[in-house]
Amino acid sequence: ATTTQQPDDPAYELTFPEDFLFSSATASYQIEGAWNISGKGENIWDRLSHEHPELILDGSNGDVACDSYHKYKEDIRIVKELGTKVYRFSLSWSRILPTGAIDVVNEDGLRYYNAIIDECIANKIEPMISIFHWDLPQPLQDMGGFPNEVIADYFVDYADLVFEKFGDRVKWWVTVNEPWSVCADGYGAGGKAPGIKSEGRADYLCAHTVLKAHARTYHLYKDKYFATQQGKLGIAANSNFYFPKDPNNPDDVAAAKRWLDFQLGWYTHPIFSANGDYPPELKTRVRDASINKQKLHKSRLPEFTAQEVAYIKGTADFYGINTYTSNLVADAKETDPNRPAVGTRAGDCGITTSVAPEWDATIASWFYVAPGNMRGLLNWIKDEYNNPPVIITENGYPDAGAIKDVQRVNYYRMNLLEVLKAINDDKCNVIGYTTWSLMDNYEWFYGYEHKFGLYHVDFNDPDRPRIPKMSAKFYQKLISTRKVPK
Ligand code: BGP
Numbered sequence: 086a087t088t089t090q091q092p093d094d095p096a097y098e099l100t101f102p103e104d105f106l107f108s109s110a111t112a113s114y115q116i117e118g119a120w121n122i123s124g125k126g127e128n129i130w131d132r133l134s135h136e137h138p139e140l141i142l143d144g145s146n147g148d149v150a151c152d153s154y155h156k157y158k159e160d161i162r163i164v165k166e167l168g169t170k171v172y173r174f175s176l177s178w179s180r181i182l183p184t185g186a187i188d189v190v191n192e193d194g195l196r197y198y199n200a201i202i203d204e205c206i207a208n209k210i211e212p213m214i215s216i217f218h219w220d221l222p223q224p225l226q227d228m229g230g231f232p233n234e235v236i237a238d239y240f241v242d243y244a245d246l247v248f249e250k251f252g253d254r255v256k257w258w259v260t261v262n263e264p265w266s267v268c269a270d271g272y273g274a275g276g277k278a279p280g281i282k283s284e285g286r287a288d289y290l291c292a293h294t295v296l297k298a299h300a301r302t303y304h305l306y307k308d309k310y311f312a313t314q315q316g317k318l319g320i321a322a323n324s325n326f327y328f329p330k331d332p333n334n335p336d337d338v339a340a341a342k343r344w345l346d347f348q349l350g351w352y353t354h355p356i357f358s359a360n361g362d363y364p365p366e367l368k369t370r371v372r373d374a375s376i377n378k379q380k381l382h383k384s385r386l387p388e389f390t391a392q393e394v395a396y397i398k399g400t401a402d403f404y405g406i407n408t409y410t411s412n413l414v415a416d417a418k419e420t421d422p423n424r425p426a427v428g429t430r431a432g433d434c435g436i437t438t439s440v441a442p443e444w445d446a447t448i449a450s451w452f453y454v455a456p457g458n459m460r461g462l463l464n465w466i467k468d469e470y471n472n473p474p475v476i477i478t479e480n481g482y483p484d485a486g487a488i489k490d491v492q493r494v495n496y497y498r499m500n501l502l503e504v505l506k507a508i509n510d511d512k513c514n515v516i517g518y519t520t521w522s523l524m525d526n527y528e529w530f531y532g533y534e535h536k537f538g539l540y541h542v543d544f545n546d547p548d549r550p551r552i553p554k555m556s557a558k559f560y561q562k563l564i565s566t567r568k569v570p571k
Contacts, residue, residue: 092571099505101567106211106517108171109164109539109560110479112218112262114147115526117177119154123193126183128220129230130529133278140280143532150527151542152549154197161204163540163551164523168564171211173478173519174201175218175262178243185222187242195250202254213257213519215321216244216302219267219277219529226279232272232290237298244302245309252314258306259405259478260299263323264352268292269430277529285428286385289371293387296355296397303400320356321405321478324349326461327414330439336416340436344414345465347434353404355389357470361398362389374433385428403516404470407479408462411455412438447492448535449483454496460503463513472514477504481521483528486536493556501569520560524551 101107114130121127134146153160164172178185181194205212217240225236244260261267270277273288281287299320306318327344329337346354346364354364362368363386372384389397417424417437425432444453459480466475482496497520507513525538533544539557542549562570 094502096502096505096509097569097571099509099568101505102508102516103567104516105567106171106476107169107560107564108173108213108476108517108519109167109169109523110173110519110521111151111153111160111523111526112175112215112220113177113180114150114218114220115522115528116151116153116160116174116524117180118147118149118152120146120148122154123197124180124183124191125177125194126179126185126191127223128177128179129223129226129278130220132223132226133280137280141530141532142534145527145532147527149549151524151551156549157197157201158204159551160523161201161208161210163553163557164205164210165208166553167523167539167557167561169210171213171257171517171519172205172523173213173215173257173259175215175220176247177220178217179220179222181246182222182243185225185239185243187239187246190246198247198251202251206254211257212255213259214247214251214255215259215262216240216247217260217267218262219271221279230272230279230281230291231267231294232283232287234290234294234297237294237301240298241301241305245305248306248310248314252310252316256314256316258316258318259321260302260318261295262321262478263407264292264295264299264320265323265348267295269348273430285371285430285433288430289386292351293389296352297393299356300397300400304396317402319401319403319405319476320352321407322349322352323407323479324462325408325411325455326458326465327412327438328441328457328461330413330415334416337414340416340434341414344412344431344434344436344438347430349465350469353466353470355394355397356399356401357404357473358398359471361394370435371433374427378427402474404466404473404475405478406462406466406475407521408458408477409480409521410452411440411444411458411461413441414438447483448485449531452483454482454499456499457503459500460507460511463504463507463515464511467511467513472512475513475515476517476519477515478517478519479521480519481537483531483535483537485534486525486541488541488552488554490554490556493554494559497556497559497563498569501563505569 138144268291275282350364524540
């Protein structure tokens with residue numbers, strides 16, 4: 086069974102609040118194409134996909150993708166057809182600033198995003214803009230990328246420009262999409278561009294820069310633009326919810342909670358918790374592993390000064406969360422032969438992960454359908470951070486591209502019923518929900534092999550037509566009735 090919901094689940098009777106922000110998402114590198122057109126500079130995904138096609142499942146790249154550089158009106162047309170109030174998309178940093186730095190502005194980049202924003206407004210769609218969704222300008226990577234704190238300066242200059250140019254019409258801003266993926270994958274496990282493998286080191290440095298860049302961007306917006314633009318700004322974190330492998334074993338229960346702190350709290354504790362800063366156990370465990378076990382001079386986890394803690398705390402108007410799947414977590418003692426090595430994040434945390442045998446597999450090896458993930462995560466956020474306004478900034482299901490995408494519909498049904506229960510029964514302050522993705526696109530290391538779209542895109546057709554799948558019709562009906570269709 087792909088879902089646990091019963092046809093008589095009482096949540097089918099519940100309705101989403103009238104002003105609920107339904108949305109669907111895309112990202113620049115994944116859809117735009119036009120990688121070297123009209124002054125755009127090279128970014129880390131251009132570089133990686135061109136130089137290392139062997140890392141991509143089908144050896145492909147985003148050179149053309151959905152051709153949204155030319156077809157953005159088609160994108161807005163399907164957003165309109167779905168009926169979402171919001172369209173979440175991202176800006177290509179190197180299309181606006183080809184070298185990443187503010188001294189060379191590419192006018193065509195500004196023109197392009199102005200056109201998209203205007204097209205949204207003309208169709209009464211509120212743009213939600215991700216300032217950064219992974220496509221770092223290559224020249225900034227050549228300086229070390231996010232592990233080098235100077236990148237925060239470039240980020241803030243870039244953000245300043247986009248607020249100035251687009252902020253009159255944009256009321257929703259996301260600074261960074263999935264800082265965990267940027268850092269833990271990009272500079273830790275190496276599973277995303279720039280593909281650097283330095284787990285437990287460069288990923289911690291990256292996170293430190295990202296958090297500072299985010300906070301500075303928030304303060305900049307509040308100080309310089311909020312009075313006239315009145316927008317809201319947040320971050321889109323990502324995490325699974327983690328279940329204890331043995332719910333009757335208190336050590337596993339503690340381990341699952343701890344891993345949430347290591348994965349999600351790592352980014353959102355400094356921003357949303359009452360005391361700010363990294364989660365206490367993240368600090369003590371990494372410090373202990375670094376100094377006592379590895380005999381390093383200091384902790385691999387950088388420290389914030391008291392001033393920085395205060396500066397970063399509270400820098401978000403909403404809590405954005407992307408979530409897809411789940412894991413079981415077991416405590417792994419020092420003597421456990423399965424415990425990951427000291428210096429890896431899981432080793433620092435003292436855990437192992439697995440999946441439950443009853444969860445359905447999908448086309449993606451990392452993705453199992455895990456009932457309870459959504460509701461568990463929303464409750465964790467509520468309890469951990471005093472119930473902040475939450476926007477689910479991504480949620481979706483991978484397959485090989487069926488138009489009659491029954492499993493995707495089941496997945497959405499399961500998750501949206503959980504969202505309704507979280508709102509109504511658990512009093513979670515959820516204000517929006519976003520599907521990943523509006524349409525099939527370039528799924529990073531999975532190329533065009535994995536599809537998440539509500540709309541099918543034919544990548545063999547030069548016109549790249551967008552065709553609604555069953556899931557698009559399901560979402561459309563859900564939005565118009567504000568109930569989950571049975
Ligand atoms: C999220 C990203 C999206 C999207 C999705 C699917 O992490 O924000 O950009 O790609 O995951 O993941 P993947 O393409 O790695 O399967």
